[in-house]
Amino acid sequence: MSADGQGRSHWFDDEAGPVVRPYAMTRGRTTSAAQHRLDLIAVVVTEPHADDPEADPTLSPEHVDIVELCRDTSQTVAELSAELDLPIGVVRVLVGDLVESEFVHVNRPVPPAELPDESILRDVINGLRAL
């Protein structure tokens, strides 16, 4: 791919400036098929069979970072955004791709408008007191 070609270099156009840069990783997309506006505290977990993401030519380095980060310890969308220094919207798209290609799965938090179990709330209170 030559630097003045029309492929991905389009997204690295100087004029576009630093704001566009993160979205280059998502090729300008802000939504992804498998994604339903992932919550900031949705938990991303790497699938056990996702051994060698680097070997997959469709994945960007940022995709690979996410797969590796979520392998030993699950990570929330907010944590990935902070860790990789990427805007939340970009992380959502990348995670959506990885869900689609079955490198990771996502656990959504308690659904909105539905408080968690009273027993969980009690655990939270006790846990906070014990801190």
Place this chain on the structure above:
Amino acid sequence: MIFGRSERGKPPVEPVTLKILVAGGFGVGKTTLVGAVSEIRPLRTEELLTEAGRPVDDVSGVEAKNTTTVAMDFGRITLREDLVLYLFGTPGQERFWFMWDELSEGALGAVVLADTRRLEDCFAAIDYFERRAIPFLVGVNRFDGAARYPADDVRRALDLDDHVPLLMCDARDRESVKEVLVGVVQHAMAQAAQRRQTVGT
């Protein structure tokens, strides 16, 4: 390094995650409160916005749009290996309300931090949570040198509903912040119980 933390093959714990929002005016102590109880230094996360205060949701032609970044900080409290509470300090300005929409979805509840020297800075947050029936309490952050008013006077000045708890607190003090957070969860429980009762009759 990435592979260092544990041996491969052991599936990671998939915890239940919960969140509480910390809202309030500029400089009222939101980040300080989060930092006082978080097990990690508050982390920063960002979202890109258009000038109109909407998230960037179509990036084609983004070059032409003026975008700004809105930052939120958050902290984490691992209550149990499988139960983790996140605290999000939310930007106070009304033009970021769309972010509150997103953040408050599924939130356990909220803390509205108030400074008695400029109470009006938290009106917007109180309105917001009241209107959406999100359980919240008001924490009056006691800054050194600020006059101390009786809780009832502050309640009246905020025109607070009787059922909304109001606590005096110190955002720098871990015990004080723990008490505030326990208060939020208790209030959320009470509000949920009441709602169930209303539905049940």
